[in-house]
Amino acid sequence: MDRALVVLLAPHTEADVIRYSEIIAPLRALDSSIERTAEVLESMSILVDDRRPSYKDWLEKRLDGLAAGIRREAEGWNRTLRGGGPRTRPRDQATVWAYLNAVRPALLEWSERYDHLREVIRDDVLAHVKTLHGHERRQTLVALRSLFGWAKKNGIVFRDPTARIKAGTFEYSVLQPLQPQQVTRSVEAVRSPAARLALALAASHAARAGAIRALQLDDVDLGNRRLTIAGRTRPMDDLTHQMLLFWLDYRRRRRPNTANPHLLINQMTALETGPVSGWWIKHELHGQDATLERLRVDRQLEEALVHGPEPLHLAEVFGLDEKTAIRYADSARALLEQAAEVGPVGDISRAARVLYLIEGLNNRSGPLLAAPL
Structure with missing residues (x-):
């Protein structure tokens, strides 16, 4: 970093600015980090990002x-989605991409x-969506409604051709609990203390990968044995x-x-203040059935199975919205009805799977942490 700054700032005078496009070639020749150097120059208020x-x-x-x-x-609509407008909030980048693709x-x-x-009529919309099915049909109709709603609001069309065309409800399948062998394989796949902590947070607290990445040291209260995840x-x-x-011993x-x-850092993020990437926190479970997301879903399903399919209880424990809590409750009710026909409810309880998880993590904690650092 020092060498990079010397090369870039040697000819610099007080009134000069440095353009981002000008630093790429010399920093690549020095094999120095462009991103880190740009952060320093930006903090000095002399960097102009012309990318x-x-x-x-x-x-x-x-x-x-x-x-x-x-x-x-279409360009005006998509730019409004991305940047917002009068009485319109900006949408998530993934939504901007998905809507235009749809x-x-x-x-x-x-x-x-x-x-x-304005030349498109209702029959044109019906003819197009008739060729689509399921989620694709629903996604396309939602995006078309957004497009024509924006067009009508801005006086581009006189009438919304998507009005009163029903998108239909999406029928969710019954959520299925993970099997003990699936959890065991995931336990055997994780090797690092960070991956094992993420596994425990997903399995015990139904924490999303994004919430695990966002956890900070202040969210952990070891003395009172309290943990704050996503504000709860x-x-x-x-x-x-x-x-x-x-993990904290390893991190220290x-x-x-x-x-x-x-809370979770790696070789790259230890040099900055941002979270680890989504890929990094999941990559050790790649190809496994019991991923972080599946473990999170399984934990919430287990709560509904053990304490009863009550949406209000699920919403209170995990902070779920109304529709999601009802979906878990419906799945648990269906599983309980199936269990009543084929065997006791305990057969589908998650207790055995948690024991597999604890045993597998405990058996491999010592040798890994005792290894030379």
Whole structure:
């Protein structure tokens, strides 16, 4: 970093600025981090980020092939989704991508006959969605409603052709509990203390991967055995307490001088203050049936099976919204009805699977942490 700053700042005067595009070549020649150097220059208020946003290239590619008028209208709608507008909040980037990808086949089809969105009628929308089924049909209708709703609001169309076209309800299948052997294979797959802690948090507290990544050291209260996940404070069970002690000991010995406030860190994030990546926290469970997400779902399903399929209880314990809590309760009720026909409810209880998890983690904790660092 020092060498990189010397090279970049040697010819620099007080009134000069440094453009992002100018630092790429010299830093690559020095094999120095472009991102880290840019952070330093930005903190000095002398960096000008002149990079072309990737969103522009993506948008141009997705709008290619549309009629000029339809292209202009679709671009205006998508930019409003991304950046917001009067009485319109910005949407998540994933939603911006998904909506345009969903309506693109319809827009390409209509571009062969029309020049503007105002020429599209209800029969055109019905003819297109008739070729779709299930989730794809519903996603396309939701995106088309967003597009034509924006167009009507801005005076581009006189009438919304998607009005009163029902998207239909999505029928969810019954959630199934994990089997003991699936949990055992995942326990055997994880090797690092961080992965084992993430496994315990998902299995015991139904924590999402994003919430685990966002955990900070201040969220852990070992003395009172309390843990705050996604803003909700809950008691800390023995398994989580043990895994936290193992991880904190490993973290302290491995990287004692890091200033990163997050609970989970790695070689890269120890040098900064951000969270670990989503890929890093999941990669040791790649290819397993009992992933972090499946373990989270299984924990919530187990709560409904053991304490009864009561949506209010699930919403209170895990902070679920109404529809999600009802879905878990419905799945638990269906499983309990099946168990009444084929065997006792205990056969599908998660207690045995938790024992597998605890036993597997405990048996392998000592040798791994005792290994040379």
